[in-house]
Structures are given as C-alpha cells and as structure tokens.
Amino acid sequence: MNHATTPDDIACLYQAHHGWLRGWLRHKLGNPDDAADLAQDAFMRVLKARNASDIREPRNYLTTIAKGLIVDLFRRRALEAEYLAALAALPEPEWPSPETRALAVEALLEIDAMLAGLGSRVRQVFLLAQCDGLTYREIAERTQLALRTVNKYMATAMEHCCLYRLQHGKTAR
Amino acid sequence: MRPSTVNVAGDERAAIRAAATWYARQCSGSFAAAERAAWQAWLTASPLHREAWRQVEGVCASLGSLPGQIAGPALRGVSASRRQALRALAGIAAAAPLAWFGYRIADAHGLGADLRTAVGERRTLRLADGSSLILDTDSAVDVTFDARQRLLRLRRGQLMVTTADDPQTRLDTPRRPFLVATPHGLCEALGTRFSVRTGDGRSRVAVLDEQVRVAPAAHPARPLLLAAGQQLVFDDNGAGSIEAALPAAATWAGGSLVAVDMPLAELLAELGRYRHGLLTCHPAVAGLLISGAFPVDDTDRALRLLIETFPLQTISRTRYWIDVAAA
Numbered sequence: 001m002n003h004a005t006t007p008d009d010i011a012c013l014y015q016a017h018h019g020w021l022r023g024w025l026r027h028k029l030g031n032p033d034d035a036a037d038l039a040q041d042a043f044m045r046v047l048k049a050r051n052a053s054d055i056r057e058p059r060n061y062l063t064t065i066a067k068g069l070i071v072d073l074f075r076r077r078a079l080e081a082e083y084l085a086a087l088a089a090l091p092e093p094e095w096p097s098p099e100t101r102a103l104a105v106e107a108l109l110e111i112d113a114m115l116a117g118l119g120s121r122v123r124q125v126f127l128l129a130q131c132d133g134l135t136y137r138e139i140a141e142r143t144q145l146a147l148r149t150v151n152k153y154m155a156t157a158m159e160h161c162c163l164y165r166l167q168h169g170k171t172a173r
Numbered sequence: 174m175r176p177s178t179v180n181v182a183g184d185e186r187a188a189i190r191a192a193a194t195w196y197a198r199q200c201s202g203s204f205a206a207a208e209r210a211a212w213q214a215w216l217t218a219s220p221l222h223r224e225a226w227r228q229v230e231g232v233c234a235s236l237g238s239l240p241g242q243i244a245g246p247a248l249r250g251v252s253a254s255r256r257q258a259l260r261a262l263a264g265i266a267a268a269a270p271l272a273w274f275g276y277r278i279a280d281a282h283g284l285g286a287d288l289r290t291a292v293g294e295r296r297t298l299r300l301a302d303g304s305s306l307i308l309d310t311d312s313a314v315d316v317t318f319d320a321r322q323r324l325l326r327l328r329r330g331q332l333m334v335t336t337a338d339d340p341q342t343r344l345d346t347p348r349r350p351f352l353v354a355t356p357h358g359l360c361e362a363l364g365t366r367f368s369v370r371t372g373d374g375r376s377r378v379a380v381l382d383e384q385v386r387v388a389p390a391a392h393p394a395r396p397l398l399l400a401a402g403q404q405l406v407f408d409d410n411g412a413g414s415i416e417a418a419l420p421a422a423a424t425w426a427g428g429s430l431v432a433v434d435m436p437l438a439e440l441l442a443e444l445g446r447y448r449h450g451l452l453t454c455h456p457a458v459a460g461l462l463i464s465g466a467f468p469v470d471d472t473d474r475a476l477r478l479l480i481e482t483f484p485l486q487t488i489s490r491t492r493y494w495i496d497v498a499a500a
Contacts, residue, residue, distance in 0.1 A: 030416035074402075074417060075251070080464070081420030081431050082250035086243045088429040088466030101464070107238045108247055114235065115248065124249070130236050131245030135202045151197050159193035162228040165235075166181055166189075 010047055013058055018043065021062050028070060038069045045069075079108045114164045118157055125150055126157035184221060191215065192225035289313045290330070293447050295428065295470070303337035304351065307426045309370070310447045310469070323351045331370035333381075333426045336362050353378075357407050358389040364401075368422050379404035379422030387412065430467045430475070437461040437485075441497060448472040450493030458485060458499050 018039060025035035042065045055061050083104055115123050125143060128134045136150045195212050198204055216222055290296050290308045298306045301318050308314060312330020336351045351362040353369045355376040360369060364383015378387055380399045388396040391411040399405055404418040424431040432440050438459035445452035447469045467475035480486055486500045
C-alpha cells in the first residue's frame with residue numbers, strides 16, 4: 001500500500017488538479033481569495049499525509065478534504081464574528097489584542113467541537129447554566145422545560161463532554 | 174461520529190455517568206448537606222470515581238477559559254451558523270419557478286406609506302401584519318399591504334425584516350407573499366429574517382433565517398434561492414454568485430458593525446453611512462484588514478477604537494472631512 005510519496009507525486013497532483021480545485025472552491029464559496037487559500041490548505045494536507053501516490057480518485061479525495069476545510073472556515077468565521085459581537089454587547093467593551101482574540105477564538109472552537117454532538121435544547125440548557133449562571137428554576141422558566149428535564153439535560157451534556165475529552169486525549173486538569 | 178460510541182471501558186463509563194449525575198445535582202442550587210456527604214462518600218469509594226470527577230472538572234475548566242458573558246452568547250449564536258455552512262455545502266439549489274412572478278407594484282405612491290430615517294438614525298417599526306421592520310441609517314421605504322401581497326419598496330439604504338405569520342390567512346384565501354422590491358429586483362420571504370440593502374447601483378440581500386427567493390430585474394424568470402447564511406448581490410445586469418453572508422449584514426441591526434478581515438476602505442465606507450461628512454482613507458492603508466466590532470451609533474468612538482487598535486491615525490482635513498492614514 002505504501003509507495004513512498006515523492007516530491008514528483010505531489011507536483012503531478014498539484015499540476016493536474018490545483019486549478020480545478022480552486023475553481024470548484026470558488027464556485028462553492030463565491031470568493032476567489034478564500035478559494036485560493038483553501039485550495040492551498042487542501043494540498044498542504046495531502047503533503048502532510050504523505051499519501052499522494054496512493055490516491056486513486058484525486059478529485060474525489062481533494063473535494064472531501066476541501067469540504068471539511070469549508071466547514072472549518074465557516075465555523076471559525078462565525079465564531080469569531082459571534083465573539084466580537086458578544087464583546088461589543090458588554091456594558092464596557094474591552095478591546096482584545098490580536099493575540100487574545102486568536103486564543104479566545106481557538107478556545108471557542110474547542111468548546112464548540114466538544115458540544116457538537118449535543119441536541120440543541122440540551123446544548124442551550126447547558127450553556128445557560130454553565131456560562132450564564134442561571135439557576136435550574138430560571139432555565140426551566142425560560143425554556144418551558146420541567147425542572148427534572150433540566151437536571152437530566154445537564155447530566156447528559158456533562159457526560160457527553162467528559163467522553164469527548166477522554167476520546168480526544170484531553171488530560172483531566 | 175458520536176463520541177459516546179467510541180471505546181471507553183464499561184466501568185469507566187459508568188463512573189463518568191455517575192459523575193455527570195452528581196455534577197447536575199451540584200448545579201441545581203439545592204445541593205443540601207446530606208447530598209454533599211453522599212457525593213463525598215461516592216468520591217472516596219473508588220479511584221475510578223475520582224478520575225471521572227477530574228474529567229468533570231476538566232470540562233468546567235475548558236468552559237471557564239472564557240468569561241461566561243462572552244462564551245454564552247458566542248456559542249449560542251454559532252450553532253445556527255453550522256447548519257448554514259452545511260446547507261451552503263449542499264450546493265446552490267436550483268430555484269423553483271416563481272408562482273408570484275406576476276407581481277405588480279400597484280401604485281408607486283398611492284397607498285404607500287413613506288418611512289424614512291435620517292443619517293445616523295435607526296428605527297424599529299411594527300408593520301400591520303405583526304412583522305417587524307428595522308430601518309438602517311439614511312434609508313427610505315414604501316409599505317404597500319393589500320389583499321394580494323405585503324410589499325416593501327426599498328428606495329435606498331438598508332432594512333431588516335422579521336416576518337410574522339400572515340394574520341389574514343384563512344383556509345379559503347391563499348397566503349399573501351411578503352416581498353421586498355429594490356430597483357434591481359424582488360425578494361420573496363420564504364421564512365423569517367433577512368436583510369436587504371440598496372445603493373451605489375446595486376442591491377444585496379442576506380438571509381439570516383430560513384430562505385429567500387430572489388428574482389433579479391434583469392432575469393426575472395430565473396430566480397435564485399438563498400438559504401440562511403447566504404447573501405447575493407444583484408444589479409441591473411443580473412445577479413452575482415451566492416456567497417456566505419458577511420457578519421455585518423446581520424449585526425448592524427443591533428448597532429454594531431462586525432468586521433472579520435474587512436479591508437479598511439470598505440469599513441470606512443460602511444461607517445461613513447452613519448455620519449455626516451466625508452470619511453476617507455489614505456491609499457497606502459486602504460487594504461489593511463480589520464477585524465473588530467464597531468459601534469455605529471457613535472462613529473467617533475468607532476474611529477477611536479480603530480486608531481487605538483491598529484497602527485492608524487485620523488487627520489481632520491476640515492470639520493466634515495476625516496482622513497485615516499498610517500500612524
């Protein structure tokens with residue numbers, strides 16, 4: 001299965017498909033700059049995976065990678081925008097340095113990934129309790145759920161997050 | 174892949190489930206002394222329990238790495254965006270032919286109520302059918318609600334609509350479409366929330382919830398279907414391609430201009446809509462990419478934020494002309 005991937009394999013792949021992939025991304029995104037960036041990222045992934053010579057259906061493979069990158073890009077942009085909007089909504093907005101902002105967006109991406117498999121109501125309950133500090137009674141009022149359900153959702157969410165961290169090799173702190 | 178299906182030994186899983194249940198009890202606000210004692214007994218009973226509890230603490234630490242008043246709104250806001258991204262990936266759906274294509278603007282002035290905002294003003298209005306309309310700075314719109322349609326004609330500026338269910342719909346009458354017309358085409362709401370702007374020879378619609386069907390005036394028989402999170406620019410020649418909606422298309426209604434990697438010249442043009450006078454930038458910094466949230470109700474403050482954060486300065490050329498240049 002392993003032929004050693006040579007720089008030539010990558011070069012061939014790049015020459016044969018880079019322009020096509022960029023066009024495909026441009027069609028999906030409607031933005032040539034993002035398309036160029038993501039096409040580059042997709043080839044970087046191939047380069048890192050060192051499996052260029054094993055790829056049988058290069059365009060399928062590249063579009064699969066590219067779709068993942070599009071979702072990541074949208075998620076990151078959306079989170080960054082939400083983060084900035086949340087900052088702006090504070091009574092006395094503070095202005096973070098670019099470094100702080102980058103770290104905050106990374107942290108949000110990680111939390112968002114951890115919460116990803118939760119149902120929307122479970123997620124909502126968990127965030128209201130954990131981030132907004134609402135009591136179960138307040139959450140029950142706001143979401144029209146029974147107190148017992150709020151309690152159950154909290155346990156469900158925490159169990160999910162613990163399992164996520166275990167499986168993604170996050171060490172307990 | 175759901176994490177819960179991945180390999181975690183049975184007793185470890187059971188311990189985590191128990192720890193999560195204890196956690197839920199602790200957060201309830203009614204964790205009495207007796208319960209606390211029971212929890213501590215559980216903790217000391219097994220190293221597996223303590224390990225599971227450390228996981229719970231890890232999750233809390235991860236969530237606590239940002240202030241709650243930031244993380245809460247940001248994470249709540251983004252769950253809708255994920256669905257939008259997936260929809261965008263599903264491709265640009267071919268739109269169904271427009272049943273409503275024979276629309277007529279019955280009378281440009283007759284029944285139309287003229288609504289306007291001044292430069293720097295933003296107004297929220299409730300329309301006769303219960304829909305809400307937010308008018309941005311320096312905007313003008315005519316409202317025509319009749320037996321067949323609910324029509325807004327946007328003459329200039331920007332609006333955001335949150336449609337309500339039509340109260341006049343009965344079993345024997347069809348639903349009246351909710352339409353927004355600009356000089357460059359017509360948008361039909363197929364859902365609830367979207368934003369439309371027009372000016373500089375073009376129009377833009379950005380969809381925030383559900384879907385909007387757009388028929389550019391140049392190709393009215395070839396409407397396009399936009400999903401939440403998408404936007405479309407159209408002009409006298411037709412429509413551009415469907416793109417991911419810019420954050421700014423939604424956030425203006427809350428009074429902030431949220432930019433993510435927006436060129437400075439574009440940012441200043443946006444801010445300039447909210448103030449009298451001229452706001453320009455030096456060509457050398459026009460392409461500088463800016464990210465941030467800027468208050469549109471206080472553009473002086475927005476400019477201060479800008480020059481405090483980026484290597485820029487403002488130069489007052491005259492009382493009504495501010496130029497932004499490299500510091």
